[in-house]
Each structure stands twice: as structure tokens, then as C-alpha cells.
Amino acid sequence: MRIAFAELFETMQGILTRRGMAPDRASLCARLFAETDRDGVYTHGVNRFPRFVRMIDRGTIELGARPVRTAQVGALERWDGRRGPGNLNAYECMARAIAIAQEQGIGCVALANTTHWMRGGSYGWQAVEAGAIGICWTNTLPNLPAWGDSVPRLGNNPLVIAVPRAAGPIVLDMAMSQFSYGALTAHRKRGELLPVDGGFDTAGNLTRDPAEIEKSLRPLPIGYWKGSGLSLMLDLVAAMLSGGMATHQIPADPNLEAGVSQFFLAMNAAAFAGGDAIANAIVESLGPVRYPGQRVMQIRAESLAGGIPVDEKTWEKVLLLK
Amino acid sequence: MRIAFAELFETMQGILTRRGMAPDRASLCARLFAETDRDGVYTHGVNRFPRFVRMIDRGTIELGARPVRTAQVGALERWDGRRGPGNLNAYECMARAIAIAQEQGIGCVALANTTHWMRGGSYGWQAVEAGAIGICWTNTLPNLPAWGDSVPRLGNNPLVIAVPRAAGPIVLDMAMSQFSYGALTAHRKRGELLPVDGGFDTAGNLTRDPAEIEKSLRPLPIGYWKGSGLSLMLDLVAAMLSGGMATHQIPADPNLEAGVSQFFLAMNAAAFAGGDAIANAIVESLGPVRYPGQRVMQIRAESLAGGIPVDEKTWEKVLLLK
Numbered sequence: 247m248r249i250a251f252a253e254l255f256e257t258m259q260g261i262l263t264r265r266g267m268a269p270d271r272a273s274l275c276a277r278l279f280a281e282t283d284r285d286g287v288y289t290h291g292v293n294r295f296p297r298f299v300r301m302i303d304r305g306t307i308e309l310g311a312r313p314v315r316t317a318q319v320g321a322l323e324r325w326d327g328r329r330g331p332g333n334l335n336a337y338e339c340m341a342r343a344i345a346i347a348q349e350q351g352i353g354c355v356a357l358a359n360t361t362h363w364m365r366g367g368s369y370g371w372q373a374v375e376a377g378a379i380g381i382c383w384t385n386t387l388p389n390l391p392a393w394g395d396s397v398p399r400l401g402n403n404p405l406v407i408a409v410p411r412a413a414g415p416i417v418l419d420m421a422m423s424q425f426s427y428g429a430l431t432a433h434r435k436r437g438e439l440l441p442v443d444g445g446f447d448t449a450g451n452l453t454r455d456p457a458e459i460e461k462s463l464r465p466l467p468i469g470y471w472k473g474s475g476l477s478l479m480l481d482l483v484a485a486m487l488s489g490g491m492a493t494h495q496i497p498a499d500p501n502l503e504a505g506v507s508q509f510f511l512a513m514n515a516a517a518f519a520g521g522d523a524i525a526n527a528i529v530e531s532l533g534p535v536r537y538p539g540q541r542v543m544q545i546r547a548e549s550l551a552g553g554i555p556v557d558e559k560t561w562e563k564v565l566l567l568k
Numbered sequence: 569m570r571i572a573f574a575e576l577f578e579t580m581q582g583i584l585t586r587r588g589m590a591p592d593r594a595s596l597c598a599r600l601f602a603e604t605d606r607d608g609v610y611t612h613g614v615n616r617f618p619r620f621v622r623m624i625d626r627g628t629i630e631l632g633a634r635p636v637r638t639a640q641v642g643a644l645e646r647w648d649g650r651r652g653p654g655n656l657n658a659y660e661c662m663a664r665a666i667a668i669a670q671e672q673g674i675g676c677v678a679l680a681n682t683t684h685w686m687r688g689g690s691y692g693w694q695a696v697e698a699g700a701i702g703i704c705w706t707n708t709l710p711n712l713p714a715w716g717d718s719v720p721r722l723g724n725n726p727l728v729i730a731v732p733r734a735a736g737p738i739v740l741d742m743a744m745s746q747f748s749y750g751a752l753t754a755h756r757k758r759g760e761l762l763p764v765d766g767g768f769d770t771a772g773n774l775t776r777d778p779a780e781i782e783k784s785l786r787p788l789p790i791g792y793w794k795g796s797g798l799s800l801m802l803d804l805v806a807a808m809l810s811g812g813m814a815t816h817q818i819p820a821d822p823n824l825e826a827g828v829s830q831f832f833l834a835m836n837a838a839a840f841a842g843g844d845a846i847a848n849a850i851v852e853s854l855g856p857v858r859y860p861g862q863r864v865m866q867i868r869a870e871s872l873a874g875g876i877p878v879d880e881k882t883w884e885k886v887l888l889l890k
Binding site: 320322379407409469517 | 639642643644645669671672673674675676678701703714715716721727729731738742746774790791792797798800802804805807808809811814816817833835837839840842843846847849850853854857858859
């Protein structure tokens with residue numbers, strides 16, 4: 247089924263408002279959810295909303311908590327998310343990083359004690375819409391074995407890098423695992439093998455069979471040892487700068503995932519001349535190869551014109567929350 | 569053969585001094601080369617020195633050029649490397665980023681118009697030795713096809729992330745290709761297949777045969793489409809902020825590679841409390857899995873005690889430069 251953006255947004259906004267979320271906060275929170283589906287990122291939008299509300303109802307996410315700054319040195323700040331709604335916390339911290347960057351060229355906010363930020367790309371788009379280069383990442387619950395290990399002790403720690411460009415921003419939003427569990431499930435349901443090895447089977451062999459990886463809980467880091475190392479570094483930087491929890495301390499149950507650490511960096515791309523022309527020339531040099539985020543503007547236009555595809559069962563679950 | 573650190577250093581220092589490099593600069597340049605081998609990174613140390621000197625002799629690298637700041641907004645600076653020696657330029661720009669970070673919490677230098685920085689990890693170690701978290705990367709000549717392309721239009725754009733830790737810094741230094749050409753050659757000479765797919769053969773099939781990839785010039789980005797996207801973003805950020813050249817503009821011949829763009833970020837890790845204990849707990853949580861840089865301290869001690877392994881033919885070439 248397809249649902250108009252306004253209906254999607256207003257339904258979620260109403261559910262949050264009736265639970266006691268302040269109107270401006272409910273509006274931003276619902277907008278971030280709805281925009282995720284509008285942009286075609288169906289894994290991290292409305293389909294996550296029922297769990298999000300359940301975590302509010304159970305107190306894992308603190309409905310009314312707002313992030314506070316706990317330390318500052320120049321353009322580097324440490325914030326405490328107080329386990330508030332993860333997308334609101336992330337949005338506020340990227341906004342703060344952008345505001346610092348507008349004054350000081352670059353701004354950085356390390357956020358402790360927050361909850362799942364949903365679609366990481368949201369904060370990349372937020373940065374480029376303000377004319378800033380944005381780089382941000384989050385740690386996660388342990389869901390990725392290090393290379394050479396068979397137990398998930400690392401997180402898939404999504405990394406976002408976004409650069410503004412008048413002709414269309416370039417926004418990369420990628421986790422450190424080759425395939426998310428969502429992607430594994432989707433392939434299995436379609437009866438398809440993965441296009442490349444996605445993890446190990448229970449016998450410890452590399453496999454393209456998604457069901458085997460769901461059983462073994464051993465998805466593959468991107469680039470084997472390289473993504474394993476990169477995931478570790480993202481956890482280290484986010485936890486050390488924020489003073490927050492590292493992946494090994496975060497509850498492994500997605501329904502209880504809270505206390506994650508995040509890193510937000512913004513740079514004022516417009517401060518120096520020539521960036522836009524350089525970005526255009528790079529995009530042109532790629533020839534027919536697509537750049538990250540290239541399809542978003544088109545999907546967005548289609549969503550706004552013809553409605554947003556929403557899974558019927560998901561929508562039923564959302565309506566039950568009213 | 570094994571050569572004492574002092575001999576390695578003094579030989580290179582002498583060669584540079586006799587070519588007219590200022591004594592303090594020759595000393596730093598030779599030290600960065602010698603420390604690379606001392607730390608076990610044999611692909612980017614003395615074995616690169618003959619080509620480095622040849623590029624100086626031919627004027628591709630400007631022996632006496634020092635980087636200059638061309639723009640500044642707060643803690644974000646743009647520098648021009650004037651095609652000077654790449655390791656000296658990179659060292660000076662990371663030093664500048666660290667100095668800004670010591671005052672303002674975070675400091676960023678984007679460097680245009682520089683030359684090959686040799687071992688990227690050098691500038692990560694430089695940051696952690698100053699108590700800073702360091703993140704830096706460089707673009708390169710086109711040597712990596714984008715995912716979905718068969719022609720190398722991206723660079724392997726090495727990325728360095730380093731965090732200080734009293735019990736041993738953690739330093740990741742990784743290119744965006746699964747295997748460097750140096751690694752492909754080494755595997756081929758040993759008659760070994762790669763441990764995992766490393767690229768495409770000339771028929772367009774994934775292969776573990778290093779010789780096939782050397783023929784096709786189609787190494788694989790880490791994580792297929794993911795490393796391809798990440799390489800692109802690193803090129804965009806470095807070129808846009810520095811105002812310098814992007815990978816597509818850099819000569820594809822390694823002997824002529826000049827004009828690359830780099831990005832240096834330092835954060836004052838000591839500004840906020842608790843980082844060291846957090847890093848220790850993360851390392852401990854890994855169990856027996858090694859962290860990036862873990863072996864360096866041991867290799868360094870062995871190198872200083874028993875001499876540094878140097879290929880005899882390489883050393884002959886170096887001595888001819890005297």
C-alpha cells in the first residue's frame with residue numbers, strides 16, 4: 247500500500263503527542279521517521295516505529311529527555327543524551343556541530359548515553375542541507391564478530407559521510423557489516439543467495455546463503471580484517487570522546503539497546519572557495535557509476551507524488567498504537 | 569640483511585642533505601622513512617626511497633618547498649603543499665592540526681598540492697604521541713575501479729584513525745582496496761593465492777589469483793560497493809576542503825604522482841575525562857583478537873635491538889644515491 251507523506255507523518259506525530267511528547271519534539275521525531283521512508287530507506291523508518299514506541303512505553307527510551315552539554319573545549323563538545331529518543335538526540339547534536347562549524351569552521355559533538363538514531367543518513371542530509379560537510383557515526387549493540395573471532399563483540403557501527411553539492415548532495419550511509427540482518431532476511435524471504443559472501447555458516451565456512459548466517463550470527467565485516475578494524479576504531483573514538491558506553495557494554499537485545507555513543511562532525515564547506523565545482527567534476531569523472539545518495543532525490547519526488555510504499559502489516563501495527 | 573636504525577637514518581639523511589635539503593628537514597624526512605621500516609611497514613619505507621629521490625631529481629617533488637596556509641576559518645585551515653616532499657608536508661599539517669586541537673579541542677587542516685605521504689600511519693602515530701586522536705587520509709592516483717566499473721577511476725585513498733592509550737596506542741592504517749599492488753606482487757612471488765577474493769580477472773570473474781589482478785588492473789574495493797563509496801567520499805572531502813586535485817586529475821603513473829589532496833583532523837582526547845580507561849576496557853573486551861597497531865611496539869623493539877630487515881637490492885639502490 248502507499249500512504250501520503252502527510253498521513254504517515256501525522257499518524258506518528260499524533261501517537262507521540264498523545265504519549266506526552268512535546269508538540270515540537272513529536273513533530274520533528276515523526277518527520278525524521280516519515281522522511282526515512284520518503285527517501286526509500288524502508289529498513290529504518292516506519293517499520294521501526296512500533297518498536298520505538300514500545301521502548302518508550304517500557305521506559306528504555308526516555309520520552310521527555312533532552313540532551314545536555316556536559317563538557318566543552320573550544321569547538322569540541324561532549325553531550326549526554328540521557329537516553330532520550332535517539333533521532334531527536336542525534337538531530338540536536340548534528341545541529342549543534344553545524345552551528346559550531348558556522349562560527350569556527352569545524353564543530354564536533356560527542357554524544358553519550360543515547361538510543362538508536364534510526365537512519366544515520368538523516369544527519370548527513372541535515373548537514374548538507376545546511377551547507378556543511380557532515381561526518382557522523384554511532385556504535386551499536388554487539389552484532390559483528392571481529393575478523394578471527396566467532397562471537398559478535400563488535401558493532402556494525404554505521405558511518406555517514408555527506409558533502410553538499412548544489413546539483414545534488416552526495417551522502418554515504420553504511421554499516422561495517424557487508425549485509426545487515428534486515429538484508430539477510432530479505433534475501434532469504436525472496437529465496438535468493440547473496441551476491442557475494444556475507445558471512446560464515448555454522449561450520450565456519452564463508453557462505454552466500456543468508457539463512458546460514460542468520461543461524462551462525464556471524465555476518466562478515468566489509469573487507470574482512472579491514473572493516474573489523476574500522477568498526478573498532480569508530481567504537482573507540484565515539485566512546486572515548488563522549489565518555490559513554492562502548493559496544494561491549496551495550497545490551498545485545500535490540501529491544502533493550504540503549505546507552506550508545508555517537509560522534510558528529512560538521513565542517514563549513516562554504517568557508518573556502520571552489521568546493522562545488524570540485525564535487526561536480528568528481529561526479530562527472532565517474533561516468534555511468536552511481537554516487538551514494540544519487541537515487542534519493544528521485545525516490546523522494548516519487549514518494550511525494552504517488553505516496554510512500556508501506557508494508558500493510560507494519561501499518562496495522564502503527565495504527566494499533568493510536 | 570639487517571641494518572641498524574642509525575645507519576639507515578643517517579644514510580638517507582646524508583643523501584637528502586647532499587641534494588640540498590635543509591638539515592632539519594632532511595633529518596625529519598629520513599627519520600620518517602627509517603621509522604616506517606623500524607615499525608615493520610616495509611612497503612612504504614626505505615624501499616620507496618630510491619623512487620622518492622628520483623622524483624626529487626626530476627623535479628616532480630620540489631625539494632625545498634614548504635607548505636603554506638592559504639585560508640583559515642577558526643579551527644579549519646586550508647594549506648598548499650607546493651609539491652614539496654609528501655612526508656614533510658603531511659607531518660607539518662598534522663602538527664598544525666594537533667596545535668589547533670590543543671587550543672580549540674579540535675583542529676583540521678586540508679592540504680592541497682602535495683606528494684605521496686609514504687606511510688599514512690606515521691601521522692596517526694604522530695597524533696597519539698601528542699595525546700591526540702588523529703584521523704587523516706589522502707587521495708591517490710586512479711588505481712581502483714569503482715564497483716560496477718572496470719576502469720580504475722577511484723584511488724585506494726588510505727585512511728588512518730589513531731587513538732592514544734597509555735598501554736599502547738591503537739592505530740589503523742588501511743587503503744580502500746582489499747589488497748595493495750605490493751601485496752599482490754608479494755603473493756605472486758611466493759606462489760600463493762590470496763586468502764580471499766582480491767579482484768577480477770581479465771574475464772571479469774572474481775579471483776584469488778594475484779597475477780590475474782595484476783593483469784586486469786581491477787583490484788577489489790573493501791566490501792565491494794561499500795569501499796567504493798567510501799573511497800569516493802574521502803576523495804570528495806579532501807579535494808573540496810583543500811581546493812586541490814581529485815583522483816581523476818592525478819597522473820596515473822606512480823613516478824609522476826603529484827598534486828594529491830589530504831585531510832588531517834586532530835582532537836584533544838585528554839580534554840575530557842575517562843578516555844584511557846574506556847580504551848583499555850574496549851581492548852580487553854576483544855579477548856585474543858589483535859587490535860590495529862598492536863604488534864608495532866614489539867616489532868619496533870626488535871628492530872632497535874637487532875637491526876631492521878632491509879632487502880639487499882633495495883639497499884644497493886639506496887647506496888648508489890649517495
